Amino acid sequence: MKMCCEAMKYHTENHCGVHDDPFECPDRLVLFDEESGRYGLIIHDGGQSYIQIDYCPWCGRRLLPKTK
Numbered sequence: 001m002k003m004c005c006e007a008m009k010y011h012t013e014n015h016c017g018v019h020d021d022p023f024e025c026p027d028r029l030v031l032f033d034e035e036s037g038r039y040g041l042i043i044h045d046g047g048q049s050y051i052q053i054d055y056c057p058w059c060g061r062r063l064l065p066k067t068k
Helices: 006-013
Strands: 030-033 038-043 049-053
Touching (some): 006 030, 030 049
Antiparallel strands (some): 030 038, 038 049
16 A cells, blocks of 8 residues: 555554554554554554544645545
8 A cells, every 4th residue: 555655654564573453562653444444543541542533644645545
């Protein structure tokens, strides 16, 4: 999948070698929700919550949802 910038590509494609669950990894900031096709900022509070984002936090480009 083509990303808007290198920072977004890094944060959505690189996965931790220690944590299988992105919600458990303190280094994971961005989540791509396969079910909804949306992006979000992970809330590291022990749960599985995230805040949906429509724009890249690094370059500011609009993040379009993936269509099925």
